[in-house]
Amino acid sequence: MVRLNDAEKLDLERAVVAAEKRTSVEIVLAVADMCDDYRAHTLPFAAATGFAVFGGLAALMPEIHVRTALLIVGAVTLVVAAVLQWPPLRLLTAPRAAKESAATRLAGQEFAALVAGRTAAGTGVLVFIALAEHHAEIVPEPALAVRVPQATWQGIMDTLTGALKAGRVVDGIKAAVIACGEAAAAAFPAGADERDELPNAPHTARPL
Numbered sequence: 001m002v003r004l005n006d007a008e009k010l011d012l013e014r015a016v017v018a019a020e021k022r023t024s025v026e027i028v029l030a031v032a033d034m035c036d037d038y039r040a041h042t043l044p045f046a047a048a049t050g051f052a053v054f055g056g057l058a059a060l061m062p063e064i065h066v067r068t069a070l071l072i073v074g075a076v077t078l079v080v081a082a083v084l085q086w087p088p089l090r091l092l093t094a095p096r097a098a099k100e101s102a103a104t105r106l107a108g109q110e111f112a113a114l115v116a117g118r119t120a121a122g123t124g125v126l127v128f129i130a131l132a133e134h135h136a137e138i139v140p141e142p143a144l145a146v147r148v149p150q151a152t153w154q155g156i157m158d159t160l161t162g163a164l165k166a167g168r169v170v171d172g173i174k175a176a177v178i179a180c181g182e183a184a185a186a187a188f189p190a191g192a193d194e195r196d197e198l199p200n201a202p203h204t205a206r207p208l
Contacts, residue, residue, distance in 0.1 A: 002131045003033055008170050009202050015174040016200040019181025024188045025144060026124040026198040027180055029173070030110040032205035034087065034132040036102035038094040042084040045093045050077035091132050102207070103128075103135040110205050111139040119197050123188055127180060128205065129164070129173055136160040138180065147187035156180060 004012070016027050050073045057069045084090055091099070107128040115124040122143035129136050138153040156179045163172025 002167075002169055004031060004131075004170070004202065011170060012173055012177070013201045015177045016202075019177050020194075020196070020200070021190060022181050023185040023190055024121065024123060024194055025181075025184035026115075026119050026196075027177060027184070027200075028114050028124060028126050028198050029129075029177065029200075029202040030107075030114060030126060030205040031129045031131065031173075031202050032103070032106055032207075034091065035099070035106045035130045035135075035205075036094075036207055037087070038090040038098065038102075041094045041098060042081060042090055046077050046081035046084060049080045050074070099130075099133040100135060103130040103133050104137060106130070106205055106207055107137040107139060109208065110203070114203060115139070115141060115198065121188075123184070124198060125180060125184065127173075127176060129160070131164070131169065134161060134164040136164065136176070138176075144184065144187070148183050152183050153180075156183070 012029060016029055019027055053076045054069060054073045057064055057072065061069075084093060107126065107130075110128055111126045115126045118124060119141060122141045125138060125140040125144055127136070127138055136157045138157055140148065140153065156176050159179070160172050160176040163169070163175065166172075
């Protein structure tokens with residue numbers, strides 16, 4: 001799975017600093033390696049594999065003793081369950097809806113912890129990236145949300161998601177940060193006495 005190294009994190013921090021020079025809006029970047037452990041989805045997958053094996057045995061070896069068949073099915077189920085403890089496989093077997101839900105939930109947690117109510121003018125915005133899920137969310141504070149159309153944020157998210165899927169992680173995030181700065185600057189340009197209210201370094205997001 002993709003993880004950001006220290007040099008990449010520093011590169012992204014510089015992108016946030018550069019984007020904020022044009023606007024009074026505070027941009028907060030949160031990056032999650034994976035938004036859930038998805039263990040809840042491994043047992044049904046292993047059980048389904050066991051049932052499939054049982055069906056195959058019944059069809060191909062109708063003479064097999066039930067006890068033997070159950071032992072084989074049990075062994076296969078346990079092996080599959082054990083193999084699925086490897087995080088990339090847990091991610092692979094999780095439904096897309098479950099991954100999107102986990103990413104959205106973690107983005108909400110990060111917004112509440114890092115952005116909500118923490119700027120004097122209510123103009124902070126969270127750029128959330130889920131690396132394993134190839135998912136992105138942009139969550140603005142209310143004062144910013146009413147001045148920048150949701151369609152603008154959605155366009156930035158769609159472009160960022162495409163970059164994540166294509167493997168252009170750092171470049172995609174930097175482009176999204178710059179785009180957020182440009183969108184924010186149109187509504188809230190930088191003033192002469194701007195101060196940094198929120199951290200610029202990427203925050204590592206972890207599920208609770």
